[in-house]
Amino acid sequence: MPPQPRHIGDIIRERNIELATDDPIVRGGFTQVPNFILKNANLSLGAKVTYSMFLHYTWHNAYCFPGQERLAADMGMSQSRVSEFIKELQTAALIQITRRGQGRTNLYKLGYVVQKASKKPRRRIS
DSSP states (O other): OOOOOOOOHHHHHHTTOOOOOOOHHHHHOOOOOOOOHTTTTOHHHHHHHHHHHHHHHTSSSBBBBBOOOHHHHTTSOOOOHHHHHHHHHHHHTTTEEEOOOOOOEEEEEEEEOOOOOOOOOOOOOO
16 A cells, blocks of 8 residues: 655654745745646636635645635635635535534635646647
8 A cells, every 4th residue: 555645744844844044935935836727727817816825724734724704815805706716616626625514614625636638639830
């Protein structure tokens, strides 16, 4: 049985990695977004940013559960727009949502599902 992948947060804590800088930009961290998300013509720009924010929240944890109010504030958008983008990601099977009920935030699980691109006929250049 192959070993289970480990979350980056566990590895960082295990190795006690520390950033030796006071640069606020570096200290704020970075979020890497998979190219298949960036290049997905079927996703709106807002859905791509929402997915990026989920990656940001998840980076140091094995899960994320931001409230839509928090997402909206961080993205500078209304909660209703954020809700639309979350639904778009769910429809595209890029996230799974577990509703925790009664005033608790939802639990989001990110998927890394790369869909095969449809084959388009290539134009010959003469």
